[in-house]
Amino acid sequence: MSIKAIDFSRQAVYETQLLAKAMPPNSLGRLASLALKLALIKEGPLDSLSLLLFAGDHGVVEEGVTHSPQQITYQQCCNFASGGGACSLFASLNHATLSVIDVGVNHSFSEHEAVVDCKIGYGTRNFLQGPAMGREQCLQAMEAGRNRVRVAIETGAHAIAFGEMGVGNTTSASAVAAALTNLPVSAITGKGSGLSDAELEHKISVIEQALVLHPERDPLTVLCNLGGYEIAAICGGMLEAAEASLPILLDGFVVTSAALVANAMDEYFHKYLIPCHQSGMQGHRRMLESLGCGQPLLDLQMQLGEGTGALAAWPLVRLASHLLTDMTSFSDAQVTDSTKLLQSMGLV
Structure with a gap:
């Protein structure tokens, strides 16, 4: 297909x-x-939105690119799955279906935590020490994303949005984006969850070192070398949604990095994207321009992720679909x- x-x-x-x-x-x-x-x-009208939130941990946090401890990834997954957090609130108010999906969290969830188990691994490797994922692992994560989109379509979704959770994932997203757009790392790397100026410079340096270590630029190899399990799953899910001719509500910085990979894999992909918002994260506007998917619907300086930008724009999308x-x-x-x-x- x-x-x-x-x-x-x-x-x-x-x-x-x-x-x-x-x-x-x-x-x-x-x-x-x-x-x-x-x-x-x-x-036809769009009345049913499915938000697929994929989660994974990142080995590059060993390099001191974030202040957030890694256990926040699994803690927030439990929070979201139990109805907490901004993404759950926005989904509930919008009558959207939210699924929290583990593809690479460094934690074993119990059944009662309501997190969907699609685990491929317990976090990626540090990409300064080798590829973040093996090729087979990356393809498995992409297939997990495809499968969850199929499930969403089977249960009546008219449109698909993607969210993410993963401490350190803005570092991976910036690395992927820099590799695929040839933009300077400094132009598409921000402070994430509160780095100082000096710490931002260190984060930029880590990504620049990774780009030298991994010089290949075909999209799948870039994803394997620099991405994360959740980014790979979102990429696969987006391709599946576009193949099914469904609108894809594009969220913020990390999700857009996955879209850049998908776009490099298929020339028609970007036409199925509805850019929901311009993130407050450094460089997101330039990433959207590289995708060529048009002007974002909102600019609220949001940078939370989780699919919250897509959920904020969903009422506008639904209104427009009924005109x-x-x-x-x-x-x-x-x-x-x-x-x-x-x-x-x-x-x-």
């Missing part, structure tokens, strides 16, 4: 439908543009067609 090129010949039909709605032309601005983009990806099918037209509403009047005057 491969990703289909979107049929843009249908766009004129949808534009005509939108102009027939009982409102002045172009009066909904970017919301109307979003409606057109969504219709080209998947016709073509559910909004009354001039004729249905028995309202004088002011758009046709403007068209007759050559103003539209």
Whole structure:
């Protein structure tokens, strides 16, 4: 199965439908543009969102790139799975389905903790000492992501969003992004959860050393060498969602690094992305520009991750998806067609 090129010949039909709605032309601005983009990806209203939150630990934390102790990864997974945290709150308020999935956490979860077990390993290796993951492990993580998307589709998801949890994962995300975009490491590396200026310089140095140690730039090798289990799972899941012609609600910095890998694997992939927000993390805007998926819907300076940016944008996406099918037209509403009047005057 491969990703289909979107049929843009249908766009004129949808534009005509939108102009027939009982409102002045172009009066909904970017919301109307979003409606057109969504219709080209998947016709019909979107009412069911599945957020797949993948978790994994990172060996590079040995290099002092974060102040957060690694046990926070598994602790937060338990918190999210039990209904805590921002992602759970946002999902609940949005009536979205949240799944917390362990692909590489350095912890053994018990059944009662409600974390989905897709474990490939107990954290990646330190990528300054060799590849973060073996090729087979990376492919297994990607397949785990694909499988969870299939489950989401089988249970009725109309759109898919991805979240992540993993102490140290902004270091891996920056490394992956730098390798695939050729942007300077300093341009796409931020302080994460509160580094000092000097500590940020150290983090940048660690990533620069890794790029020299791992000079290969094909996407799968980059993912193996510099990524994380959760980044690999998100990459695989995104490819599966795009192959199923579903809109993908793109979250923040770490999830976007996975999208860069998927985009390097398939030329049509980025057309299925709905960029939900511009993260407050250093360099996220430039990563989005490299993807070529358009302007993000929100810019709230969020940098939490967990899929919270996608969840914040979901109400806008859902609204836009209903415009073509559910909004009354001039004729249905028995309202004088002011758009046709403007068209007759050559103003539209």
